[in-house]
Amino acid sequence: MKKVSFRNDILPLKNELYRLALRITLNPAEAEDVVQETMIKVWNRRDRWEELESIEAFCLTICRNISLDKMKKAENQNSSLEEGHDSADYSYSSNPEEQAMQRDRIAVVRQLIDNLPEKQRSCMQLREFEGKSYKEIAQILGVTEEQVKINIFRARQQIKQQFIKTENYGL
Amino acid sequence: MDYKYIEQLLERYWEGETTLQEESILRTFFSQPDTPEIPENIQRYRAIFVCEQQKEEPLGEDFDARILEQIGEAPVAKTIMLKDRLMPLFKAAAIVAIILTLGNAAQAPWDIWEDPREAYVKAQEQLADTVNVLTTIQAENVSDTIQAPAKEKSTYLE
Numbered sequence: 001m002k003k004v005s006f007r008n009d010i011l012p013l014k015n016e017l018y019r020l021a022l023r024i025t026l027n028p029a030e031a032e033d034v035v036q037e038t039m040i041k042v043w044n045r046r047d048r049w050e051e052l053e054s055i056e057a058f059c060l061t062i063c064r065n066i067s068l069d070k071m072k073k074a075e076n077q078n079s080s081l082e083e084g085h086d087s088a089d090y091s092y093s094s095n096p097e098e099q100a101m102q103r104d105r106i107a108v109v110r111q112l113i114d115n116l117p118e119k120q121r122s123c124m125q126l127r128e129f130e131g132k133s134y135k136e137i138a139q140i141l142g143v144t145e146e147q148v149k150i151n152i153f154r155a156r157q158q159i160k161q162q163f164i165k166t167e168n169y170g171l
Numbered sequence: 172m173d174y175k176y177i178e179q180l181l182e183r184y185w186e187g188e189t190t191l192q193e194e195s196i197l198r199t200f201f202s203q204p205d206t207p208e209i210p211e212n213i214q215r216y217r218a219i220f221v222c223e224q225q226k227e228e229p230l231g232e233d234f235d236a237r238i239l240e241q242i243g244e245a246p247v248a249k250t251i252m253l254k255d256r257l258m259p260l261f262k263a264a265a266i267v268a269i270i271l272t273l274g275n276a277a278q279a280p281w282d283i284w285e286d287p288r289e290a291y292v293k294a295q296e297q298l299a300d301t302v303n304v305l306t307t308i309q310a311e312n313v314s315d316t317i318q319a320p321a322k323e324k325s326t327y328l329e
Contacts, residue, residue: 011238014230028229035230036238043242105218106225113222128223131191153187160185163219 004049010042013056016130017063023125024067025074026114034070038063053139060140064122071118105167112162113155120155127152177213198224264308272301 004010014035021034041062042055052058113124122141126132134152138145180197183189189197201220275297 006242007239011235014234014238015226015228018230019227022227032230032234035234036241039238040241106222109218109222128194129226131195133191149187156185156187159219160216164215167215 004052004055006043006046009055010039010059013059014039016056017059019129020060020063020122020125021067023114023121023129024064024118025070030070030074031067034063034066037066041066054136057136057140060126061142064140068118108166109159109163112159112166115162116155116158120151120158123148123151124155124159174210174213178210181213181216261312264311268304268308271304275300 017035017038018031021031021038022028025031025034038059042059049055113121116124119141123137126137126140127134132140134145134148137148141148177197177200180189180193184194184197198220201217202224
Protein backbone atom coordinates (compact mmCIF):
# COMPACT_ATOMS: atom_id res chain seq x y z
CA MET A 1 0.00 0.00 0.00
CA LYS A 2 1.39 3.35 -0.98
CA LYS A 3 1.98 6.10 1.48
CA VAL A 4 -1.10 8.19 2.22
CA SER A 5 -0.79 11.91 2.64
CA PHE A 6 -3.51 13.91 4.35
CA ARG A 7 -2.95 17.00 2.28
CA ASN A 8 -2.79 15.27 -1.10
CA ASP A 9 -5.03 12.24 -0.72
CA ILE A 10 -7.65 13.02 1.89
CA LEU A 11 -8.27 16.75 1.84
CA PRO A 12 -9.18 16.74 -1.88
CA LEU A 13 -12.03 14.34 -1.09
CA LYS A 14 -13.81 17.11 0.79
CA ASN A 15 -16.29 17.99 -1.96
CA GLU A 16 -17.12 14.38 -2.68
CA LEU A 17 -17.74 13.86 1.04
CA TYR A 18 -19.75 17.06 1.17
CA ARG A 19 -22.02 15.92 -1.65
CA LEU A 20 -22.70 12.62 0.09
CA ALA A 21 -23.31 14.33 3.43
CA LEU A 22 -25.62 16.84 1.77
CA ARG A 23 -27.50 14.05 0.04
CA ILE A 24 -28.12 12.40 3.40
CA THR A 25 -28.67 15.38 5.68
CA LEU A 26 -30.24 17.67 3.05
CA ASN A 27 -28.78 20.62 4.89
CA PRO A 28 -25.71 22.49 3.59
CA ALA A 29 -24.54 23.75 6.97
CA GLU A 30 -24.94 20.33 8.51
CA ALA A 31 -23.14 18.73 5.58
CA GLU A 32 -20.15 21.00 6.07
CA ASP A 33 -20.02 20.07 9.74
CA VAL A 34 -20.14 16.42 8.79
CA VAL A 35 -17.20 16.79 6.41
CA GLN A 36 -15.22 18.59 9.07
CA GLU A 37 -15.90 15.88 11.62
CA THR A 38 -15.07 13.22 9.06
CA MET A 39 -11.70 14.81 8.30
CA ILE A 40 -10.79 15.00 11.96
CA LYS A 41 -11.89 11.44 12.61
CA VAL A 42 -9.85 10.20 9.66
CA TRP A 43 -6.87 12.19 10.85
CA ASN A 44 -7.11 10.72 14.33
CA ARG A 45 -6.90 7.25 12.84
CA ARG A 46 -3.85 8.03 10.77
CA ASP A 47 -1.93 5.06 12.15
CA ARG A 48 -4.37 2.82 10.27
CA TRP A 49 -4.14 4.52 6.88
CA GLU A 50 -1.51 2.16 5.53
CA GLU A 51 -3.63 -0.92 6.23
CA LEU A 52 -6.68 0.34 4.38
CA GLU A 53 -7.57 -0.96 0.98
CA SER A 54 -9.09 2.32 -0.09
CA ILE A 55 -8.77 5.49 1.90
CA GLU A 56 -11.56 7.03 -0.18
CA ALA A 57 -14.02 4.29 0.76
CA PHE A 58 -12.92 4.61 4.38
CA CYS A 59 -13.62 8.36 4.36
CA LEU A 60 -16.98 7.91 2.66
CA THR A 61 -18.03 5.28 5.19
CA ILE A 62 -17.15 7.55 8.10
CA CYS A 63 -18.87 10.46 6.40
CA ARG A 64 -22.06 8.46 5.95
CA ASN A 65 -22.05 7.22 9.53
CA ILE A 66 -21.62 10.72 10.91
CA SER A 67 -24.39 11.97 8.62
CA LEU A 68 -26.71 9.25 9.83
CA ASP A 69 -25.90 10.07 13.45
CA LYS A 70 -26.74 13.70 12.85
CA MET A 71 -29.99 12.73 11.20
CA LYS A 72 -30.91 10.60 14.17
CA LYS A 73 -30.17 13.42 16.57
CA ALA A 74 -32.21 15.83 14.48
CA GLU A 75 -35.10 13.42 14.43
CA ASN A 76 -35.07 13.15 18.19
CA GLN A 77 -35.24 16.88 18.54
CA ASN A 78 -38.36 17.44 16.52
CA SER A 79 -41.23 15.23 15.53
CA SER A 80 -40.52 13.61 12.23
CA LEU A 81 -42.10 15.22 9.22
CA GLU A 82 -40.77 12.39 7.17
CA GLU A 83 -43.23 9.75 8.24
CA GLY A 84 -46.40 11.01 6.64
CA HIS A 85 -45.47 11.71 3.07
CA ASP A 86 -44.12 8.90 1.01
CA SER A 87 -42.26 10.89 -1.59
CA ALA A 88 -45.21 10.43 -3.90
CA ASP A 89 -46.43 13.96 -4.10
CA TYR A 90 -44.58 17.09 -3.17
CA SER A 91 -45.52 20.71 -2.78
CA TYR A 92 -44.50 21.66 -6.29
CA SER A 93 -47.45 19.85 -7.80
CA SER A 94 -50.02 20.95 -5.27
CA ASN A 95 -49.69 24.69 -5.52
CA PRO A 96 -50.06 26.18 -9.04
CA GLU A 97 -47.96 29.23 -8.23
CA GLU A 98 -45.19 27.23 -6.75
CA GLN A 99 -45.55 24.85 -9.61
CA ALA A 100 -44.97 27.66 -12.05
CA MET A 101 -41.89 28.72 -10.15
CA GLN A 102 -40.52 25.22 -9.97
CA ARG A 103 -40.72 24.56 -13.63
CA ASP A 104 -37.06 23.86 -13.62
CA ARG A 105 -37.01 20.17 -14.29
CA ILE A 106 -33.58 19.66 -12.86
CA ALA A 107 -34.79 21.00 -9.57
CA VAL A 108 -37.64 18.52 -9.78
CA VAL A 109 -35.26 15.63 -10.32
CA ARG A 110 -33.13 16.78 -7.45
CA GLN A 111 -36.16 16.92 -5.25
CA LEU A 112 -37.17 13.44 -6.35
CA ILE A 113 -33.78 12.06 -5.43
CA ASP A 114 -33.90 13.81 -2.08
CA ASN A 115 -37.27 12.23 -1.39
CA LEU A 116 -35.96 8.70 -1.74
CA PRO A 117 -35.22 6.62 1.36
CA GLU A 118 -31.73 7.24 2.73
CA LYS A 119 -30.17 4.01 1.47
CA GLN A 120 -31.37 4.53 -2.05
CA ARG A 121 -30.27 8.13 -1.90
CA SER A 122 -26.75 7.20 -0.81
CA CYS A 123 -26.53 4.53 -3.49
CA MET A 124 -27.74 6.95 -6.15
CA GLN A 125 -25.30 9.58 -5.01
CA LEU A 126 -22.32 7.26 -5.16
CA ARG A 127 -23.34 5.59 -8.41
CA GLU A 128 -24.76 8.39 -10.52
CA PHE A 129 -22.89 11.38 -9.24
CA GLU A 130 -19.55 9.92 -8.19
CA GLY A 131 -19.41 7.07 -10.68
CA LYS A 132 -18.61 4.30 -8.23
CA SER A 133 -18.87 0.60 -9.05
CA TYR A 134 -21.35 -1.62 -7.25
CA LYS A 135 -18.48 -3.25 -5.42
CA GLU A 136 -17.14 0.05 -4.11
CA ILE A 137 -20.58 1.18 -3.00
CA ALA A 138 -21.12 -2.10 -1.20
CA GLN A 139 -17.82 -1.64 0.58
CA ILE A 140 -18.66 1.93 1.59
CA LEU A 141 -22.16 1.17 2.83
CA GLY A 142 -21.20 -2.14 4.38
CA VAL A 143 -23.83 -4.15 2.55
CA THR A 144 -23.71 -6.77 -0.18
CA GLU A 145 -23.36 -5.91 -3.86
CA GLU A 146 -26.74 -7.46 -4.45
CA GLN A 147 -28.38 -5.04 -2.02
CA VAL A 148 -26.69 -2.12 -3.71
CA LYS A 149 -28.05 -3.24 -7.07
CA ILE A 150 -31.54 -3.59 -5.65
CA ASN A 151 -31.38 -0.15 -4.08
CA ILE A 152 -30.20 1.45 -7.30
CA PHE A 153 -32.82 -0.38 -9.31
CA ARG A 154 -35.59 0.79 -7.00
CA ALA A 155 -34.25 4.31 -6.90
CA ARG A 156 -34.10 4.56 -10.68
CA GLN A 157 -37.57 3.12 -11.08
CA GLN A 158 -38.95 5.53 -8.51
CA ILE A 159 -37.29 8.54 -10.12
CA LYS A 160 -38.47 7.53 -13.57
CA GLN A 161 -42.06 7.00 -12.50
CA GLN A 162 -42.24 10.11 -10.36
CA PHE A 163 -40.59 12.17 -13.03
CA ILE A 164 -43.01 11.08 -15.72
CA LYS A 165 -45.87 11.66 -13.31
CA THR A 166 -44.82 15.23 -12.60
CA GLU A 167 -44.23 15.86 -16.27
CA ASN A 168 -47.72 14.67 -17.15
CA TYR A 169 -49.17 16.56 -14.27
CA GLY A 170 -47.49 19.70 -15.44
CA LEU A 171 -48.78 19.48 -19.00
CA MET B 172 -29.13 9.50 -36.56
CA ASP B 173 -30.17 6.19 -35.07
CA TYR B 174 -31.30 6.42 -31.48
CA LYS B 175 -31.92 2.71 -31.05
CA TYR B 176 -28.68 2.28 -29.15
CA ILE B 177 -29.54 5.06 -26.72
CA GLU B 178 -33.01 3.63 -26.31
CA GLN B 179 -31.55 0.25 -25.48
CA LEU B 180 -29.13 1.78 -23.04
CA LEU B 181 -31.96 3.64 -21.36
CA GLU B 182 -33.98 0.47 -21.08
CA ARG B 183 -31.08 -1.31 -19.42
CA TYR B 184 -30.37 1.73 -17.27
CA TRP B 185 -33.83 1.55 -15.70
CA GLU B 186 -33.27 -2.13 -15.02
CA GLY B 187 -29.97 -1.34 -13.33
CA GLU B 188 -28.01 -3.42 -15.79
CA THR B 189 -25.82 -0.80 -17.40
CA THR B 190 -22.11 -0.63 -16.67
CA LEU B 191 -20.47 2.55 -15.44
CA GLN B 192 -19.15 3.11 -18.95
CA GLU B 193 -22.58 2.84 -20.51
CA GLU B 194 -23.98 5.21 -17.94
CA SER B 195 -21.34 7.74 -18.80
CA ILE B 196 -22.25 7.35 -22.49
CA LEU B 197 -25.85 8.18 -21.59
CA ARG B 198 -24.76 11.19 -19.59
CA THR B 199 -22.57 12.45 -22.40
CA PHE B 200 -25.40 11.94 -24.85
CA PHE B 201 -27.80 14.00 -22.78
CA SER B 202 -25.28 16.73 -22.13
CA GLN B 203 -25.33 17.61 -25.82
CA PRO B 204 -27.54 20.50 -26.78
CA ASP B 205 -31.20 19.79 -27.31
CA THR B 206 -32.12 18.91 -30.91
CA PRO B 207 -35.68 18.44 -32.19
CA GLU B 208 -34.80 15.21 -33.99
CA ILE B 209 -34.23 13.31 -30.76
CA PRO B 210 -37.41 11.30 -30.16
CA GLU B 211 -39.61 12.39 -27.32
CA ASN B 212 -39.37 9.09 -25.45
CA ILE B 213 -35.63 9.68 -25.05
CA GLN B 214 -35.73 13.42 -24.74
CA ARG B 215 -38.06 13.43 -21.77
CA TYR B 216 -35.40 11.95 -19.47
CA ARG B 217 -32.83 14.60 -20.24
CA ALA B 218 -33.29 16.41 -16.93
CA ILE B 219 -32.44 13.28 -14.95
CA PHE B 220 -29.09 12.80 -16.62
CA VAL B 221 -28.24 16.48 -16.74
CA CYS B 222 -29.02 16.73 -13.06
CA GLU B 223 -26.66 13.86 -12.32
CA GLN B 224 -23.84 15.62 -14.05
CA GLN B 225 -23.97 18.73 -11.96
CA LYS B 226 -21.49 18.55 -9.15
CA GLU B 227 -21.19 21.19 -6.55
CA GLU B 228 -17.76 22.16 -5.24
CA PRO B 229 -18.73 24.29 -2.29
CA LEU B 230 -15.73 23.80 -0.02
CA GLY B 231 -12.76 25.96 -0.83
CA GLU B 232 -9.32 26.84 0.46
CA ASP B 233 -10.59 28.32 3.71
CA PHE B 234 -12.05 24.94 4.60
CA ASP B 235 -8.64 23.29 4.04
CA ALA B 236 -7.00 25.85 6.27
CA ARG B 237 -9.56 25.30 9.01
CA ILE B 238 -9.10 21.53 8.94
CA LEU B 239 -5.32 21.71 8.88
CA GLU B 240 -5.43 24.00 11.85
CA GLN B 241 -7.72 21.65 13.75
CA ILE B 242 -5.74 18.51 13.12
CA GLY B 243 -2.81 20.11 14.85
CA GLU B 244 -0.56 21.79 12.41
CA ALA B 245 0.20 23.87 15.50
CA PRO B 246 2.24 21.30 17.48
CA VAL B 247 4.34 20.63 14.42
CA ALA B 248 5.06 24.32 14.11
CA LYS B 249 6.03 24.40 17.78
CA THR B 250 8.73 21.74 17.49
CA ILE B 251 10.27 23.60 14.60
CA MET B 252 10.20 26.78 16.64
CA LEU B 253 11.90 25.08 19.56
CA LYS B 254 14.74 23.94 17.38
CA ASP B 255 15.03 27.36 15.82
CA ARG B 256 15.13 28.93 19.22
CA LEU B 257 17.96 26.71 20.41
CA MET B 258 19.98 27.24 17.28
CA PRO B 259 21.74 30.46 18.47
CA LEU B 260 22.78 28.61 21.64
CA PHE B 261 24.44 25.90 19.60
CA LYS B 262 26.17 28.54 17.54
CA ALA B 263 27.39 30.33 20.68
CA ALA B 264 28.65 27.05 22.13
CA ALA B 265 30.50 26.31 18.92
CA ILE B 266 32.11 29.74 18.90
CA VAL B 267 33.20 29.39 22.54
CA ALA B 268 34.70 26.01 21.74
CA ILE B 269 36.62 27.43 18.83
CA ILE B 270 37.90 30.35 20.90
CA LEU B 271 39.01 28.04 23.72
CA THR B 272 40.80 25.75 21.31
CA LEU B 273 42.49 28.63 19.56
CA GLY B 274 43.38 30.22 22.90
CA ASN B 275 45.01 27.04 24.15
CA ALA B 276 46.74 26.61 20.86
CA ALA B 277 48.02 30.18 20.96
CA GLN B 278 49.46 29.71 24.45
CA ALA B 279 51.14 26.43 23.64
CA PRO B 280 53.91 27.64 21.31
CA TRP B 281 55.52 29.90 24.01
CA ASP B 282 56.41 26.91 26.17
CA ILE B 283 57.68 24.65 23.46
CA TRP B 284 61.20 26.17 23.27
CA GLU B 285 61.96 25.71 26.96
CA ASP B 286 61.81 21.95 27.21
CA PRO B 287 60.47 19.82 24.37
CA ARG B 288 59.47 16.96 26.63
CA GLU B 289 57.45 19.20 28.94
CA ALA B 290 55.95 20.94 25.96
CA TYR B 291 54.92 17.59 24.53
CA VAL B 292 53.19 16.58 27.75
CA LYS B 293 51.40 19.94 27.92
CA ALA B 294 50.31 19.68 24.36
CA GLN B 295 48.93 16.23 25.10
CA GLU B 296 46.98 17.60 28.06
CA GLN B 297 45.58 20.41 25.98
CA LEU B 298 44.57 17.97 23.32
CA ALA B 299 42.76 15.93 25.95
CA ASP B 300 40.99 19.11 27.13
CA THR B 301 39.86 19.92 23.63
CA VAL B 302 38.56 16.39 23.15
CA ASN B 303 36.60 16.75 26.41
CA VAL B 304 35.06 20.00 25.32
CA LEU B 305 34.12 18.50 21.96
CA THR B 306 32.49 15.44 23.54
CA THR B 307 30.29 17.58 25.74
CA ILE B 308 29.18 19.58 22.70
CA GLN B 309 28.48 16.40 20.84
CA ALA B 310 26.49 15.07 23.77
CA GLU B 311 24.36 18.21 23.67
CA ASN B 312 23.77 17.71 20.00
CA VAL B 313 22.76 14.09 20.51
CA SER B 314 20.23 15.01 23.19
CA ASP B 315 18.82 17.48 20.71
CA THR B 316 18.36 14.91 17.98
CA ILE B 317 16.45 12.68 20.37
CA GLN B 318 13.59 15.15 19.96
CA ALA B 319 13.50 14.38 16.27
CA PRO B 320 10.71 11.70 16.42
CA ALA B 321 8.27 14.45 17.33
CA LYS B 322 8.72 15.68 13.82
CA GLU B 323 7.36 12.48 12.38
CA LYS B 324 3.87 13.91 12.49
CA SER B 325 4.80 16.44 9.89
CA THR B 326 5.63 13.74 7.37
CA TYR B 327 1.97 12.77 7.25
CA LEU B 328 1.18 16.23 6.14
CA GLU B 329 3.61 16.35 3.23
